[in-house]
Amino acid sequence: MTNATNKAKTMTNAEKRQAVLTRDNCRCRACGFSDTLTMEVDHIVPRTLGGSNDIDNLQALCSFCNNTKSNIQIPELPIREACDGFGDQAEVTENRLNFRQHIADIRKIQIAALTRKASEWKANGTRGLTIRKRLDKLTTSGIVEDILKSIK
Numbered sequence: 001m002t003n004a005t006n007k008a009k010t011m012t013n014a015e016k017r018q019a020v021l022t023r024d025n026c027r028c029r030a031c032g033f034s035d036t037l038t039m040e041v042d043h044i045v046p047r048t049l050g051g052s053n054d055i056d057n058l059q060a061l062c063s064f065c066n067n068t069k070s071n072i073q074i075p076e077l078p079i080r081e082a083c084d085g086f087g088d089q090a091e092v093t094e095n096r097l098n099f100r101q102h103i104a105d106i107r108k109i110q111i112a113a114l115t116r117k118a119s120e121w122k123a124n125g126t127r128g129l130t131i132r133k134r135l136d137k138l139t140t141s142g143i144v145e146d147i148l149k150s151i152k
């Protein structure tokens, strides 16, 4: 184990947050908003899907984009260049709207794919409880409920 890895393991949450914000130039990876005080740290692979608390699995998101993303898993977003102040407000607003649409699209695609799978399992005689357990490992609880309702 390297010294850097050892250090990462012993970091407090506050130190991790600071390290993530510094690495991400204190900008929301989704919209580019920049604000040290209100920036949040998001799990790239959600905790519910086995994502770790390591810095590699954490990214800076503003509270708006973090709420939008919820615990949907999406491909990792690139780190943005450092900027002055809060960033360009018009650009931030446009990026937020695009991000919201992007998340809605991904959610729809994930639900459609998992609903097909769940229907196949059901057609093969898999019990409802087993289907629920399998879905819980693949996606987040809000989506699981939607899928189970749709295959009833």
Ligand SMILES: [Zn+2]
Pocket: 028, 029, 030, 031, 032, 033, 061, 062, 063, 064, 065, 066, 096
């Ligand atoms: Zn944002």
